[in-house]
Amino acid sequence: MKKSRLGVGLLSAALLAFGSIAPAQAAGTLTIWVNSGDEAAYKAASADWAAKNGVTLNILAKCGLGDCGLSKLGPAGAGPDLFVATHDNTGSLVKSGVVTSLSTVINKAAYPAAAVEGVSFNFGTWGIPISISNIALATNLSLVPAGAPKDWATLESTATKLISSGKADVGVVTHIDGYFMQPFFESIGGYVFPNKNGKYTSVSSNGIYSSKLAKNANLMDKWLAAKLFDKANTYDASNFTNGKAPFAIVGPWSIDGLDKAGVKYEISGVPSLNGGYARAFSGVSAMYLNRFSKNKFLAKQFLTEVVQTKNFSKAITASNSSYPANLEAATTVDKNSVAGKFGAYGAICLPMPNVAEMNSVWTYWNGAFADWASGKSKFGDAMKTASKNLNTSLGN
Amino acid sequence: MRFSLFSRRNLLFALTGIFSSVLALAGFSLLADSSWFLGIFFIVSALLTIRIYWAKSNIHAKYIFPGVALLVLFHIYPAIYSGQVAFTNDSNGHQLSKSQAIDAILEDSRIPVESQSPVKYQLATRISDGEIFAIFRFPGLNLVAGNSNQMMLIGGSQTVINSDGLVKSAKGFKILQPNEYTLHAEQIQSLEVRLGSSQVLIPDDFDYLTLYRPGRTYSEARDEILDIATGVAYHPNQNGQMANSSGEVLYPGWKANVGFRNFTSIISNEEVRRPLLAVVAWTFINAFLIVTLSFLMGLVLALIFNFPALRSKRIYRTIFITPLAIPSVLSILVWAGLFQTSNGVINRLFHSEIPWLTDATWARIAIVLVEIWISFPYMFLITTGAIQAIPGEILEAASIDGASHYKSFRLIKLPLVIRTVAPLLVASSAMALNNFGVIYLLTGGGPSLANSNGNAGATDILISYTYKLAFNSQEGNNYGLASALSILNFIMVGLMSIYGLRRIKTMEGVN
Known part of the structure; x- marks a missing residue:
């Protein structure tokens, strides 16, 4: 009897001890999830604000592609206060009901209209743009001393000459999927959803097998046969860095690798068959507010006083070689730098559609590219099937 | 009896007391979070811990309790949970109440x-x-x-x-x-x-x-x-x-019960059904090939390295067991590099241009090769053990009776080995049917199957296809459907294992 009393005593002592160390919700704490690799830059850029306002910032590298898991974690109460995602997730996040409108927070004049459009959906604006990134064409200057091709004919003839003389194995190193092939796809007349000056007008029809594309589809088959694209579809960057491919489709994320490999390159837009540059998709990396955050006002204050400033956009983009979304910060980027050249091409690029329907688009569209690259079907047939299946799936 | 603060019994009280108070605390915070099942489970476990370990009797319960509690927590609860999810529309856009x-x-x-x-x-x-x-x-x-x-x-x-x-x-x-x-x-x-x-x-x-x-x-x-x-x-x-x-x-929608809709859509929804048949077929072929081929390879090697005249057997055996010792996550990624089409070591070695990971047939071959490489050491070990356990007198008697090497292998060694390892082969088959890691790391299920538009790949087995449905963001995270498929997978593997174990029983009856 005595002994069990001792035990009971211990039990209550232990309960007390654990009760006192159980974490209490500290006032003035914000948890922010950012893309992995960016956390140091975010910490540095918001440290002053945090110190001045006595706010503890937990900046964690939890995001990458997609919606950061928020559609599952947010409602379960396991999400952060703020998180970073690319703008193409906007529609899906809004439809999942896990983000809060920032219409009254964003200063729209500080950003390019296309970027604001990208983070807007239905009645609201849902994200604060931070950086804009897009793919671009890299030209290997030791294989192509003339520099980046100004038109499609130059690109094609340069590549085919190098391949037939045995100097190069492939023309353009690229993933064969919708995102990476978009400039070529647009070049021959394809489009995902109809748009006017970068603003999408409808999602009830698609141009994956547009009449113009149907006419030009055999060009893609010809280019694949001529090894302009590598049908292995493994994005072998070493082909470009070892001088076995004159061109590559690269993003800001590739730049570190290219510099480390010591290859001499030039960044430019992807020339279009119709003259000028064909439009790649641009992605806006933006910060969103979790609907289930318990600190919405503090989070909004952080968005207004830190994230929307010129210096913040500049600091983040400088660290991950993307292009600032903030217009004022963008004017400070050197036009001849790599980031400047990405930005110059990005300015004419097409914002990636942000509607939830994109989930289905990627499935069918990427599937069609994969079928084509692996030789299962001709380009036109693959796109025809994808377009038809997409329409069925979206109930058009 | 002298009172000692640090007696074994007091130590027991202290440790179980602390342990169960942690459990109870976790239970209450789970309840506060309205996780009813887990909350009650933790609190009940806390009470039972005290009830069982503070009493002098209950010897059996003392041994059984931890195992049972962990079984409930890590097997029964997830099974019930995914079983319940299978009857909801749990997917993107349906996460809220x-x-x-x-x-x-x-x-x-x-x-x-x-x-x-x-x-x-x-x-x-x-x-x-x-x-x-x-x-x-x-x-x-x-x-x-x-x-x-x-x-x-x-x-x-x-x-x-x-x-x-x-x-x-x-x-x-x-x-x-x-x-x-x-x-x-x-x-x-x-x-x-x-x-x-x-x-x-x-x-x-x-x-x-x-x-x-x-x-x-x-x-x-x-x-x-x-x-x-x-x-x-x-x-x-x-x-x-x-x-x-x-x-x-x-939008948004909410999580709702949809009855058997997820199960019926496996049959009625063409987008799910079309790739499913191919995936299920490959799941079985893949498991069959891995188990038979790696067993044969293990058996042959075990026979060779049991040969009495062979020297330094230990060194060879050690070498053969290394694949088992290397974390397969690492070795699979290395294999993925070796199989690369344009720069991979294998193609360079043979001066070939085989599209190992991008062509359906070659990708399947690559998967089977890597899986054999990973699993033959285990087969080698168990067959070695089984062969060495065969009493020498039987083989001696056979050779006195004039049996050839081949005959003594076919009529004595093989039946005895199979009898010993058969239950392990059933277990290996069950594991091979759920062999997610190799598929995910080597090919990611790809290349995509024709007519499936990227939903399923040529090397996808049922469990990796299920994973894609649940977590591949391009599919819109359909947890409900994925749970229904995983239940189907469970039934399949379960039936296979029951059948296999029955066969073993009949075999033992004959012997």
Whole structure:
């Protein structure tokens, strides 16, 4: 009897001890999830604000592609206060009901209209743009001393000459999927959803097998046969860095690798068959507010006083070689730098559609590219099937 | 008996006491989080721990209890959970509860009234019940205290106003200072002050209220959302969404029970069914090839390295077992590099251009090769053991009777080995049917199957296809359907294993 009393005593002592160390919700704490690799830059850029306002910032590298898991974690109460995602997730996040409108927070004049459009959906604006990134064409200057091709004919003839003389194995190193092939796809007349000056007008029809594309589809088959694209579809960057491919489709994320490999390159837009540059998709990396955050006002204050400033956009983009979304910060980027050249091409690029329907688009569209690259079907047939299946799936 | 503070029994009391209080604490915080099953489970475990380990009897329970508790926690609970998910529409856009979803629909339909500039407000708690109120002056109204439930005028002689126009004190209220706001942040951010049916004031930060016009209203009595501008009514549909009469739905939806829909869609939904047949076929072929080929390879090697005349057997055996010792996550990634088409070592070695990972047939061959490489050492070990366990007299007797090497292998060694390892082969088959790691790391299930539009790949087995449905963001995260498929997978593997074990029983009967 005595002994069990001792035990009971211990039990209550232990309960007390654990009760006192159980974490209490500290006032003035914000948890922010950012893309992995960016956390140091975010910490540095918001440290002053945090110190001045006595706010503890937990900046964690939890995001990458997609919606950061928020559609599952947010409602379960396991999400952060703020998180970073690319703008193409906007529609899906809004439809999942896990983000809060920032219409009254964003200063729209500080950003390019296309970027604001990208983070807007239905009645609201849902994200604060931070950086804009897009793919671009890299030209290997030791294989192509003339520099980046100004038109499609130059690109094609340069590549085919190098391949037939045995100097190069492939023309353009690229993933064969919708995102990476978009400039070529647009070049021959394809489009995902109809748009006017970068603003999408409808999602009830698609141009994956547009009449113009149907006419030009055999060009893609010809280019694949001529090894302009590598049908292995493994994005072998070493082909470009070892001088076995004159061109590559690269993003800001590739730049570190290219510099480390010591290859001499030039960044430019992807020339279009119709003259000028064909439009790649641009992605806006933006910060969103979790609907289930318990600190919405503090989070909004952080968005207004830190994230929307010129210096913040500049600091983040400088660290991950993307292009600032903030217009004022963008004017400070050197036009001849790599980031400047990405930005110059990005300015004419097409914002990636942000509607939830994109989930289905990627499935069918990427599937069609994969079928084509692996030789299962001709380009036109693959796109025809994808377009038809997409329409069925979206109930058009 | 002398009392000793550090006796074994007191130590037991202390440790189990601490352990069960941690469990109970976890249980209560889970309950507070409305995780009922886990919360109750932890609390019951805490009580049982004390009941069992503080008593002098209960010897059996002392040994059985930890195993049973862990079995419930890590096997039975997940099984029940995914079984339950299989009957819901758990997927992107259906993650909220119904009330959360309706709140979200109403909130997202609000439109700011731009003609009205934001209204400065202060915060106060009502002294009688601690409720939070916003205190503000709205054009056309005098000083008002309001929250989501009520609104009252508070002007008059009882209210003291500072020279800057802010309220210093009001009767019945305690005015909050800005440094106290964060303590009440959650209540403050859910404040809304209704001004009639068509206007609502919402705080956008700790200083200002913004005037909004609600776009939609919800009537709880009729369970109906009404669009104010168009007058269209929306009612809950079968799929956990608010829908109007022409089938247009509002987002977000909520998690709802959909009965057997996920199971029937495996058959009725062409997008799921079409790739499924190919995937199931490959699941079985893959498992069969891995188990038979790696068993044969293990057996042959075991026979060779049991040959008495062979020297340094130990060294060879050690070498053969290394694949088992290397973490397969690493070795599979190395294999993926070796199999690369243009720069891979294998193609360079043979001066070939085999599209190992991008052509359906070659990718399947590559998968089987790597899986054999990973699993033959295990087969080698168990068959070596089984061969060495065969009593020497039997083989001696056979050779005296004039049996050839081949005959003594076929008629004596092989039956005895198979009898020993058969249960292990059944277990290996069950594992091979669920062999997610190799598929995921080597090919990711690819290359995509023709006519499946990237939904399923040539090397996808059922479990990796299920994974893609559940977590591949391109598929829109359909957890409900994925759970239904994993139940199908469980039934398949279960039936296979039962059949296999039955066969072993008959075999043992014969012997």
